[in-house]
Amino acid sequence: MSGTKTKILIGGTVLIAAAAWLGISGVRAGASYYTDVDTFMTDANYQSSPVRLHGKVSEKGLVINSSNTAASFMLDGNSHSLPVNYRGVLPDLFKAGCEVVVRGRKDDKGVFQAEQILTKCASKYAPEGSVSRRPK
Amino acid sequence: MSSASIGSYSILFAFLAAMVGILAAAAYARQGAGAFLRVCRWALGITAGLLTVALAALAAAMLGDEFSIAYVAEYSERALRWYYKLAAVWAGQAGSFLLWSWLLALMAWLAAWTIRKEPGIHQAAAGGILSAVCAAFAALLLYGASPFELSFDLSKVMSTDLSQVIPADGQGLNPQLQDPAMIAHPPLLFAGYAAFAVPFAMLLGALIAGRSDNEWVFRVRRWTLGAWSLLTVGIFLGSWWAYIELGWGGYWSWDAVENASLLPWLTGTAALHSLVVQQRRGMLRMSNTVLVVVTFLLCLVGSYLTRSGVIQSVHAFPKSPVGWFFLGMIAAGLAGAGIVVALRLGLLRGGPPLTRIVSVEGAFMADNALLSIIAGTILVGTIFPLLSRPFADLPITLDEKFYDRVVVPMALVLTALMATGPLLAAMSSSGRLRRRLILGAVGAVHGLVVSVLVFDHKAWMVVTLAIVGFASFLIFDEVIRTLFRPLLKGGGGLAGVWRALWANTRRFAGLTVHAGMLMVVLGVAGSSLFGVSQDLAIEPGELAKVAPDVLRRGEGESANPGEIAKARAYTLRLDSTEEVRGSNYGALEATVTVSTPAGRTIVLQPQRRKYDKSSKANSEVALRCGLGEDLYLILRSINEQGQTVLTVLVNPLVTWIWIGSIVMAAGGSLCVLHRRPRRVEPPPPRAGREASAGLKKKSGPAAVAAEVIS
Numbered sequence: 001m002s003g004t005k006t007k008i009l010i011g012g013t014v015l016i017a018a019a020a021w022l023g024i025s026g027v028r029a030g031a032s033y034y035t036d037v038d039t040f041m042t043d044a045n046y047q048s049s050p051v052r053l054h055g056k057v058s059e060k061g062l063v064i065n066s067s068n069t070a071a072s073f074m075l076d077g078n079s080h081s082l083p084v085n086y087r088g089v090l091p092d093l094f095k096a097g098c099e100v101v102v103r104g105r106k107d108d109k110g111v112f113q114a115e116q117i118l119t120k121c122a123s124k125y126a127p128e129g130s131v132s133r134r135p136k
Numbered sequence: 137m138s139s140a141s142i143g144s145y146s147i148l149f150a151f152l153a154a155m156v157g158i159l160a161a162a163a164y165a166r167q168g169a170g171a172f173l174r175v176c177r178w179a180l181g182i183t184a185g186l187l188t189v190a191l192a193a194l195a196a197a198m199l200g201d202e203f204s205i206a207y208v209a210e211y212s213e214r215a216l217r218w219y220y221k222l223a224a225v226w227a228g229q230a231g232s233f234l235l236w237s238w239l240l241a242l243m244a245w246l247a248a249w250t251i252r253k254e255p256g257i258h259q260a261a262a263g264g265i266l267s268a269v270c271a272a273f274a275a276l277l278l279y280g281a282s283p284f285e286l287s288f289d290l291s292k293v294m295s296t297d298l299s300q301v302i303p304a305d306g307q308g309l310n311p312q313l314q315d316p317a318m319i320a321h322p323p324l325l326f327a328g329y330a331a332f333a334v335p336f337a338m339l340l341g342a343l344i345a346g347r348s349d350n351e352w353v354f355r356v357r358r359w360t361l362g363a364w365s366l367l368t369v370g371i372f373l374g375s376w377w378a379y380i381e382l383g384w385g386g387y388w389s390w391d392a393v394e395n396a397s398l399l400p401w402l403t404g405t406a407a408l409h410s411l412v413v414q415q416r417r418g419m420l421r422m423s424n425t426v427l428v429v430v431t432f433l434l435c436l437v438g439s440y441l442t443r444s445g446v447i448q449s450v451h452a453f454p455k456s457p458v459g460w461f462f463l464g465m466i467a468a469g470l471a472g473a474g475i476v477v478a479l480r481l482g483l484l485r486g487g488p489p490l491t492r493i494v495s496v497e498g499a500f501m502a503d504n505a506l507l508s509i510i511a512g513t514i515l516v517g518t519i520f521p522l523l524s525r526p527f528a529d530l531p532i533t534l535d536e537k538f539y540d541r542v543v544v545p546m547a548l549v550l551t552a553l554m555a556t557g558p559l560l561a562a563m564s565s566s567g568r569l570r571r572r573l574i575l576g577a578v579g580a581v582h583g584l585v586v587s588v589l590v591f592d593h594k595a596w597m598v599v600t601l602a603i604v605g606f607a608s609f610l611i612f613d614e615v616i617r618t619l620f621r622p623l624l625k626g627g628g629g630l631a632g633v634w635r636a637l638w639a640n641t642r643r644f645a646g647l648t649v650h651a652g653m654l655m656v657v658l659g660v661a662g663s664s665l666f667g668v669s670q671d672l673a674i675e676p677g678e679l680a681k682v683a684p685d686v687l688r689r690g691e692g693e694s695a696n697p698g699e700i701a702k703a704r705a706y707t708l709r710l711d712s713t714e715e716v717r718g719s720n721y722g723a724l725e726a727t728v729t730v731s732t733p734a735g736r737t738i739v740l741q742p743q744r745r746k747y748d749k750s751s752k753a754n755s756e757v758a759l760r761c762g763l764g765e766d767l768y769l770i771l772r773s774i775n776e777q778g779q780t781v782l783t784v785l786v787n788p789l790v791t792w793i794w795i796g797s798i799v800m801a802a803g804g805s806l807c808v809l810h811r812r813p814r815r816v817e818p819p820p821p822r823a824g825r826e827a828s829a830g831l832k833k834k835s836g837p838a839a840v841a842a843e844v845i846s
Binding site for chain 1: 490491534542
């Protein structure tokens with residue numbers, strides 16, 4: 001093997017190793033399970049893990065503070081519901097009956113503390129969703 | 137004849153015309169008669185013409201409020217302004233595919249026309265591939281997502297008056313799409329996707345024709361550049377739209393649909409760099425082939441992932457069979473390209489080998505590798521829920537922390553690699569190399585000083601500004617030396633500058649794109665590391681101060697008033713909050729007078745709109761863009777105490793992202809205009825003088841470097 005080829009091989013290996021290391025640390029930082037409310041409530045394995053939960057904002061019990069920057073609500077699945085607390089700017093499309101994906105984890109009192117809410121409306125192709133994050 | 141009939145028949149005949157194109161290409165391959173090539177070209181022209189008619193029919197239906205067409209009833213309404221009615225043509229899935237197909241057919245026709253002097257088999261292969269792609273898209277419109285379906289069941293209403301079943305008004309356009317950026321964003325994005333089909337077809341055509349020369353590479357690169365420039369503007373407009381319309385102050389959320397547009401952009405960037413090396417030196421043939429093929433396929437992969445329902449996205453799509461169409465196209469493209477590559481392996485492995493790692497070609501290889509790894513990482517991140525299924529009971533998703541941690545460092549390394557370009561170009565002269573190294577170091581020191589004085593020496597910003605400083609000083613030096621040297625030496629005045637510009641179009645285009653890239657890097661770093669927000673609840677006539685530096689230190693509301701009074705701050709006075717009425721919406725509008733830290737007074741009017749055809753309220757932010765920072769106002773509500781609740785964001789340097797994107801696209805477009813170098817050039821009449829103007833023709837690696845990465 002020529003010297004240049006060896007150098008390319010070494011360079012490529014270093015690059016891929018660095019990318020793999022970054023990738024693994026990135027997965028550790030940014031991974032969360034994605035599931036629905038029913039599966040989450042019935043499976044004890046994921047209760048303490050960071051998750052993204054898909055569900056519907058219940059028509060009852062939705063409380064949004066007057067500045068539209070915090071909400072507590074029940075997230076409904078087909079057979080289960082989960083109380084959710086969120087502090088942060090709410091997405092424009094957030095309202096009772098709307099489909100959402102919440103990211104966060106359940107606290108000791110059984111309340112899901114959401115750090116992000118994504119709203120979702122399945123009726124149209126175009127970017128209907130909007131993202132909201134808790135200010136850092 | 138109704139618009140629906142005209143549109144449907146046009147698409148059907150466009151499909152048939154594209155099939156004729158495929159047959160004509162096959163017939164040429166069998167019989168070699170030149171007439172078949174003309175038939176193929178004409179077939180592509182007719183496909184383009186018929187799809188133009190279909191698109192015009194849909195636009196006419198939108199403007200004429202023809203709610204008998206389901207698509208029009210779903211995406212438009214009578215009260216919609218005419219330009220949003222036009223934008224509603226591509227607001228839905230079926231319409232956006234019609235737009236994509238139309239752009240594809242136009243570009244395919246143009247491409248077939250531009251290669252009419254190439255060898256016949258090359259023309260036939262490229263024309264056949266383009267016809268096949270056009271036919272696949274027309275089939276998608278016919279059987280997967282038709283924009284001309286009726287809004288009622290015709291068989292059930294034969295005996296009834298049609299006016300009773302046709303909706304009196306449409307459901308209206310999604311309020312968030314009623315924005316000027318949304319008029320232009322989809323056409324430009326789809327034009328980029330469509331144009332990437334051309335280099336794919338031309339390159340595979342050249343391989344099928346067994347061409348061992350590199351004369352054709354010029355065209356492949358030119359089309360890649362054009363597609364890349366269109367995609368750049370398309371992505372920029374999408375980000376701009378997210379910034380001003382979604383009301384959360386950000387412009388990129390690493391969503392699957394956004395990632396889908398970035399993937400071909402990244403591999404396209406790699407391709408347009410290394411195609412130069414193939415054009416000049418005949419090297420990197422295999423990697424160029426892979427990059428061009430993958431770039432086109434990634435345009436389809438994005439659509440497959442987001443429209444098949446396999447990936448969750450905040451962009452919602454109706455369930456339809458279009459995912460299968462895209463999967464079929466990807467599989468066919470991959471299989472076809474794989475067979476061609478396997479058959480032409482000898483040709484692709486030819487070409488001179490790389491002799492030195494630290495060289496222009498070596499840098500291009502590293503550039504290819506880095507861009508491919510970044511694209512691969514983003515693809516893995518996007519499809520991680522699918523990949524994780526065999527290893528976990530539940531799908532695992534990756535959020536922005538993953539991308540921040542993985543993509544940001546690699547993007548910085550890539551920027552650093554870009555900054556070394558001028559050094560590699562100067563390798564042949566130790567004096568010039570030393571001079572450039574010193575100049576770059578001076579630039580880096582400037583960057584470090586700015587990062588410490590202005591940006592609290594945050595580590596990521598220190599590194600970013602050092603790299604940006606290094607690279608920008610070298611780019612500036614290159615521009616000045618090449619462009620203004622004739623002027624400084626008294627050679628030809630402004631005409632000399634003009635001549636130098638035209639003689640070095642490609643080099644300047646490269647420099648312009650790189651300068652734009654640095655601006656984008658600066659904007660992303662500034663806005664993501666130093667953006668701050670504050671919620672305010674104020675009454676009319678009341679004043680509030682927003683001090684970005686105090687907020688940035690994390691003190692926020694806990695800071696004492698004395699400190700805020702002394703700090704650099706925006707003073708906001710709420711003048712009024714009142715109900716206003718637009719053409720198809722009612723809104724709560726706050727009028728806020730702002731005194732900027734620079735002492736200027738401006739009036740901003742954020743709104744919270746409620747569109748007549750929508751049940752949800754929608755923020756219409758008020759924005760004051762500045763080169764240093766943006767002031768971004770969101771109206772939330774009126775609280776129980778009667779106060780107006782506003783969120784104020786201060787986003788530093790974000791404007792540079794938009795300026796940089798436009799500069800990049802302008803550079804790319806400038807390079808498209810670059811004329812093909814003539815094969816035999818007459819000796820220059822006044823060699824000495826023209827050499828000083830940068831007109832002297834160079835060859836070899838130095839020329840490649842000088843033209844692209846200087």
